[in-house]
Amino acid sequence: MKTKNLTLHVWRQRGPNDSGDFERYVAKDVNEHMSFLEMLDVVNEDLLENGDEPIAFDHDCREGICGMCGVVVNGYAHGPQERTTACQLHMRQIFELGWDELWIEPWRATSFPVIKDLAVDRGAFDRIIQAGGYISIRTGSARDANETPIPKDVSDAAMDAAECIGCGACVAACPNASASLFTAAKISHLGLLPQGQAERTDRVRKMVGQMDHEGFGSCTNHGECEKACPKGISIDWIARMNRDLLKAMTTSADDIEERD
Amino acid sequence: MERALTLTKTTIGKKAIMALSGVAMLGFVVGHLAGNLKVFSGPEAFNEYAVWLRTVPALLWGTRLVLLAAVAAHMASAFSLWSRNRGARKNRYAKKKDLATDYAAKTMYWSGPILLFYILFHLLHLTFGGMIWTDGAALFGFEGYTWAHSNPYNNMVIGFTHWPVVVPYVLGVCALGIHLFHGIWSAFQSMGANHPRYNHLRRDLAIALAVFLTLGFLSIPAAAMMGWIEPTTQTFYYPELEPAPVTVP
Numbered sequence: 345m346k347t348k349n350l351t352l353h354v355w356r357q358r359g360p361n362d363s364g365d366f367e368r369y370v371a372k373d374v375n376e377h378m379s380f381l382e383m384l385d386v387v388n389e390d391l392l393e394n395g396d397e398p399i400a401f402d403h404d405c406r407e408g409i410c411g412m413c414g415v416v417v418n419g420y421a422h423g424p425q426e427r428t429t430a431c432q433l434h435m436r437q438i439f440e441l442g443w444d445e446l447w448i449e450p451w452r453a454t455s456f457p458v459i460k461d462l463a464v465d466r467g468a469f470d471r472i473i474q475a476g477g478y479i480s481i482r483t484g485s486a487r488d489a490n491e492t493p494i495p496k497d498v499s500d501a502a503m504d505a506a507e508c509i510g511c512g513a514c515v516a517a518c519p520n521a522s523a524s525l526f527t528a529a530k531i532s533h534l535g536l537l538p539q540g541q542a543e544r545t546d547r548v549r550k551m552v553g554q555m556d557h558e559g560f561g562s563c564t565n566h567g568e569c570e571k572a573c574p575k576g577i578s579i580d581w582i583a584r585m586n587r588d589l590l591k592a593m594t595t596s597a598d599d600i601e602e603r604d
Numbered sequence: 605m606e607r608a609l610t611l612t613k614t615t616i617g618k619k620a621i622m623a624l625s626g627v628a629m630l631g632f633v634v635g636h637l638a639g640n641l642k643v644f645s646g647p648e649a650f651n652e653y654a655v656w657l658r659t660v661p662a663l664l665w666g667t668r669l670v671l672l673a674a675v676a677a678h679m680a681s682a683f684s685l686w687s688r689n690r691g692a693r694k695n696r697y698a699k700k701k702d703l704a705t706d707y708a709a710k711t712m713y714w715s716g717p718i719l720l721f722y723i724l725f726h727l728l729h730l731t732f733g734g735m736i737w738t739d740g741a742a743l744f745g746f747e748g749y750t751w752a753h754s755n756p757y758n759n760m761v762i763g764f765t766h767w768p769v770v771v772p773y774v775l776g777v778c779a780l781g782i783h784l785f786h787g788i789w790s791a792f793q794s795m796g797a798n799h800p801r802y803n804h805l806r807r808d809l810a811i812a813l814a815v816f817l818t819l820g821f822l823s824i825p826a827a828a829m830m831g832w833i834e835p836t837t838q839t840f841y842y843p844e845l846e847p848a849p850v851t852v853p
C-alpha cells in the first residue's frame with residue numbers, strides 16, 4: 345500500500361464577501377486507497393486538533409450520485425479522473441499522475457457565490473428547475489406500467505439526459521460559466537417523454553429565461569462541460585435545447601414573462 | 605403589464621443571430637472567392653466580371669445591404685455575449701485545464717476583430733481606393749502602382765507584389781479560416797441542427813470549407829508573388845467603372 349506526502353494549496357474564504365486566498369497545507373502519509381474527500385477529512389482532523397478552522401467543502405452521498413460534492417483540482421473540475429465525481433476520485437488516481445502538489449479551488453462562477461472555502465451556493469440551479477423543470481400532471485392512483493407506450497430508444501435517451509446530478513461541474517469548467525449543459529439536460533429528459541409534451545414550449549422558455557436571469561454566461565460551443573461532466577452528459581442536448589427554444593419562441597402564441 | 609420574453613433577449617437567441625448572420629457572410633465569402641478566382645482566367649475575364657457586377661445594381665446593393673446588416677448583427681450579438689460572459693466569472697481560476705476546446709474556439713474574440721480590421725483595410729484598398737487615390741497617384745506610395753478605375757485586375761495583381769499589402773491579406777485570410785473552423789461547426793450547434801447520423805459531418809464541413817477558402821484566397825497573392833499572374837500592359841476602358849464626371853454647377 346502506497347502512502348505519500350502531498351502539498352495542498354486550498355482556497356480559503358471566510359464567507360461570500362471575503363476576498364479569499366490560497367492556504368498551504370501538507371497532507372502527511374496519504375493512503376492511495378483514500379478517496380479525495382477522505383484525504384481532506386484527514387487534513388481537517390489535524391486542523392481541528394490544532395484548534396484551526398477546518399476546510400469547508402460540500403459532500404453528501406460520497407458515492408457519486410447526489411451531485412453535492414465538487415471542487416476544481418489542478419484545473420480539472422472534479423479532479424483528473426474522467427466521468428468521476430470528486431467523492432469518487434481516489435488518491436491512487438492522483439498518485440498515478442505523479443502529482444505532489446494539488447491546487448484545490450471552488451467552482452468559480454458569479455452565479456455560484458462561495459458560501460465558505462470550497463462550498464458554493466448552487467441555488468441558481470434550483471431556481472432553474474423551479475422555473476419549469478417539472479411535469480404538472482395529476483397522477484392519481486398508480487397506473488399500469490405500460491399504459492403509455494414509450495419506445496426503448498426514447499426512454500434510453502431520456503435516461504441519458506436524466507443522469508445529470510446537478511453538481512455544477514459544467515458551469516465550473518465552461519470558459520463562460522454557462523449553465524447550458526445542466527439546463528439542456530433537464531429540459532431534454534422531460535421533453536423527450538410523452539408526459540412532458542404538454543408543457544414543452546413553456547418549459548424551455550421559462551427555464552432558459554431563468555438561466556439567463558441568474559447571470560450564467562452563454563454557450564460558445566467549446567465542449568468543456570461535456571468533458572468535465574461526471575455523468576458524460578452530451579452537448580447534443582444543448583443543440584436540442586436551442587432547437588426547442590427557437591421553435592417555441594417562433595411558434596407559440598402565449599407570452600412568457602421576462603425575468604428581469 | 606408584464607414584459608414578454610423575446611427571443612433576441614435570450615442568450616440562445618443571440619447565438620442564433622450570430623449563426624444566421626455568419627451564414628450570410630459565409631455565403632458572400634464563397635461567392636467572393638469564386639469571382640476572384642477569375643483572376644486566373646486573365647485580365648479581360650476578371651475585369652469584365654467587375655463590370656458585370658456594376659451592371660446588376662440590385663445584386664451589388666442587395667449584397668452590400670445584407671452584408672452590412674449581417675456584420676452589424678454579428679458584432680452586436682458578439683459584444684453583448686462577450687460582456688455577459690466576462691461578468692459570469694469575475695474570479696478566475698488559479699489553475700484551469702482545457703480538456704475539449706481548441707485554438708480556433710479560444711481565439712474567436714481575436715480572429716473576429718482581426719477580420720474586422722482586415723476588411724476595413726481591404727475596402728480602403730480595393731473598394732474605396734479610387735476615391736482616395738486620384739488617377740496617377742501612387743497607391744500606398746509604391747512606384748508603378750497607380751489606381752486604374754477600369755483595370756481592377758491590375759489594382760489587385762500589382763498590390764499583391766508588395767509585402768505591405770500581402771502581409772495584412774495573409775493575416776486576414778488566416779484569421780478567416782480559423783474563425784470559420786469554429787464558426788461553421790458552432791452555427792450548427794447554435795441553431796440546434798444536430799442528428800446522430802449526420803453530426804460528424806458538421807466538423808467535416810467546417811474543416812473542408814475553412815481549408816478550401818483559406819487556400820483559395822491565399823492562391824491569389826501566392827500566384828502574384830511567384831509571377832504566375834502578372835500585371836497586364838493592356839489598357840481598359842469601361843464607363844461603368846469610371847467615376848461619374850463631377851459637374852460644377
Ligand code: FES
Nearest residue numbers: 404406411413431
Ligand atoms: S458526494 Fe454525492 S456525488 Fe459526490
